[in-house]
Amino acid sequence: MSDAQRTTAEPEKREEFSGQLGFILSAVGSAVGLGNIWRFPGVAYENGGGAFIVPYLIALLTAGIPILFLDYAVGHRFRGSAPLALRRVKRWLEGLGWFQVAICFVIAVYYAVIIAWALSFFVYSFDLRWGDDTVGFFTGDYLQLADVGGADPWFTLDFVPAVLIPLALVWAATIAVLAAGVAKGLEKINLVFMPLLLLAFGTLVVRALFLPGAADGLNALFTPDWAVMADPNVWIAAYSQTFFTLSVGFGIMITYASYRARRANLTSPGLVVAFSNSAFEVFAGIGVFAGLGFLAHQEGVGVADLEGITGPTLAFMTFPALVSEMPAGPVFGALFFGSLVMAGFMSLLSIVQVVSASFQEKFGWSRRQASLRVGVVSAVLSVLAFSTTTGLVALDTVDQWANNIGIVVSAIAMCVLLGWVLRRTEEMRFHLNAVSTIGVGRWWAFCVVVLGPVVLAAMLVSRIVSLVQDGYEGYAGWYLVVMGWGTVVLLFVAALVLTRMRWRVEPDVYDAWPTFGGKS
């Protein structure tokens, strides 16, 4: 395409959320995901119980929210998904944007699979199909896991229809919603699903509180162990939790903020989003531990003796056992897995939107073209890698590296490049304050430039050391190199290749508003 044919990056008015409420619900829908339900309760329990609230709150205020605001400022001031917005900050930053897009792509490919599992289990709830042996049902009857974790095969193409069919449905729904647009698709779904999620999960939590043994579960979760405050690992856990739970540092919030009107308020809605997310997760913690207390009571053991209290194990092995024991189990099973599907789907939409938006902007694809092409490619990879009898192990491994290495590297790069190398934090602070009703002081810049990257670097180093020294889950070393470290290499390669490709739409004719220090 010749230069004459290239048009500006915004040939038409940029898509926008319809207003404050639409944006807040969509951003909360993105932030509230599976992690709020299955990660937070276990992390709090293992890191000081009730005492965890102190490091958690400090981490939220000094890293989670400040980095969220940084994402908002970049996306809103430079009005693009990650590659376009970051390129407009500084041309060579486009690469970081594509690195973030690559992370979103990889996460979307496996995240959809977990939603597919939840969808299956939603259906299974009605007749409690998992029976008494919930572990055997999930890994054997449902996933039909090949013998991995020490033996061959590590990769098969034996597809599991019970996973493949709901997975196809999840991708079809994703494509349809994203093709309908930000206001008419994404926002509408969040407007419906967010209240529904609160209702469904709220009912479940309130019911769980009245089960026998619930108090023991809450005791286990909230009894404080103040000694942990001196343990740096607890602080790292708190910073990790607030960081991952807010979905910051990998392009989602940059993209969402770019769909706000130029004069839209940023910090006040940001606080609502951050506190909604945290309020939801402490609420989920109460529900999950009340339920675990009940399960321990039924099995005649202590809460501390229960296994599988976090992650997919909690959701797909422990929770079904708990549901089977509950009066009106099928109803509460459906509420639980329905909640997982809704929370996961809203987050998936935001992740795929990052990929779709960046391809629209760079290659001039229409919204529908981008939704369809990105959706179909992701769906095919999802099916090939994760709907087979070796899918669980692949998913577990890719997730570990994409999150703990990929996202953390991306966030550190954002803070260091914007704050230290380009020294643009003052401009971002100016932007936040120019459009928002709650101002941010110099403390914000300190959190983003100094505290955030230092803590994130500590998280990254400790994780790399642990992964290199101890491996992961006992999987074979070569497998971790290929699927784990290979994923990280793939992120870098994708970022390089996509950055070098030619813009079909002129990205650089752009004036940031409001003008900062005599230049835009």
Add this chain to the structure above:
Amino acid sequence: MSSAAITLMVISLVVLWGGLAASIVAIVRRPDRTEWPPGGELERGPEDRPDEPVEHDT
């Protein structure tokens, strides 16, 4: 439940749900700025955005 556990549960709920309530009150009282730096008019503010798209002369 032990009194320590109850206290910490209440504190956690009050701090996080209270933070949510406070941030909602803040945004309801002052949803948007009323004055902005010069420029930015082409992209309208929320207060004057009707449902239908508005054509601007450029």
